[in-house]
Amino acid sequence: MIWAMDPTDIEIAPLLDAQPSRLLSQVxxxxxxxxxQALERLDAHRNHFAVLATLRAFGPQSQAELSRRTGVDRSDIVAAIDQLERDKTVSRAVDPTDRRQNIITLTSVGEARLEELAGVLERAQAAAFAPLSQTEMADLVSMLGRLREHHRRRVGDDAGTS
Structure with missing residues (x-):
């Protein structure tokens, strides 16, 4: 946890507030x-949204491929898929070309659930980023995307050093 009390009640050292990495981490x-919290109200998790959105975008795929595409750890992907399968939002079948792996497919129930979760996330994000204009939000998304790509290219280098 970042703050031990209400963050509006504390003064932050200017040198700390000048660190973009710290600000980015806190936000x-x-x-x-x-x-x-918004997703929890619908008994959902961000990994559920990631799986459903990825299946819609790329079609049926293995659990391992879902893990790679979403950036979600394999054990967490399995837990998400287990829940999504119980909810009938995805189906799981043995891959006919490689019986060692399963293929996950988005169902029609999953399509509807994805729309519901996307709406909830859109509203939650609108509230979270309310101080920004549409132009500022587009700029932020662009800058964050550039930073992510920069760090993806640096994997294996000393990307963690400052």
């Missing part, structure tokens, strides 16, 4: 919490 934590 990411706050937005992640607010979107998680």
């Amino acid at each position: 990411a934590l706050m937005v992640t919490r607010s979107t998680a």
Whole structure:
């Protein structure tokens, strides 16, 4: 946890507030919490949304491929798929070309659930980023995308050093 008390009640050292990595981390934590709470109201998790959105975009695929495409750890993907299968939003079948793996497919129930979750996330994100204009939001998304690509290219280098 970042703050031991209400963050509006504390003064932050200017040198700390000048660190973009710290600000980014704090905002990411706050937005992640607010979107998680919004999804919890529908008995959902961000990994559920990631799986459903990825299946819609790329079609049926293995659990391993879902893990790679979503960036979600394999054990967490299995837990998400287990829940989604119980909810009938995905189906799981043995891959006919490789019986060691399963193929996950989005169902029509899953399509409807994805729309529901996308709406909830859209509203939660609108609230989280309310201080930004549409232009600022587009700029933020562009800058974050560039930073993500920069760090993806640096994998294996000293990407974690400052």
